[in-house]
Amino acid sequence: TKTKADIEGTEVGLRGGSFNTQDAWLLHGQTWQGFDVALAVEYHDTDGQREIMETDAQTQFDKLFGTHASLAPGSVNLPRQNLETNLDIAKGNWRWRTHYQGRRNIGNGAGTGQAIDPQARLASDRLNTDLTYHNTEWIKDWDVTAQLNYFETSYETTKDFVIFPPGAFG
Secondary structure, eight states, X not given: OOOTTTOOEEEEEEEEETTTEEEEEEEEEEEETTEEEEEXXXXXXXXXXOOEEXXXXXXXXXXXXXXXXXXXXXXXXXXXXXXXXXXXXXXXXEEEEEEEEEEEEEOOBTOTTSSOOSSOEXXXXXXXXXXXXXXXXXXXXXXXXXXXXXXXXXXXEEEOOOSSOTTTTO
């Protein structure tokens, strides 16, 4: 988390790349009514690299059971969208920081059972906040710090995961 000392003024950026990757961000730092305030917001969206799996676990089962269910060769499932926000507010010996990360449309890579699953998606949210009191001058040769923290996280499946494709075992 950046502080106002790290960000003086406002910075805005855009970036694009391969695999339909897009990024946008905003950084802002200023003193407001005696408080040092820093804000960072970043958005990231990508289809993920198109790495091809020539064989997967289902390829081996197809050989064993005489089936033809494998989706290999096929792409690894790596799309994702992220939104991250950070807020840092400080005055004197006090600092409040909060961070939120929301991730959506997350693919499951090579598949839950290492068998290509192009449809599976999940989402997650993470919130972390803390209030800190830090005083280096309260008592000679002592550094006093007290902190109150809160952390919450959640994960959910938004499109069902398929461990093995239909017809996997005959």
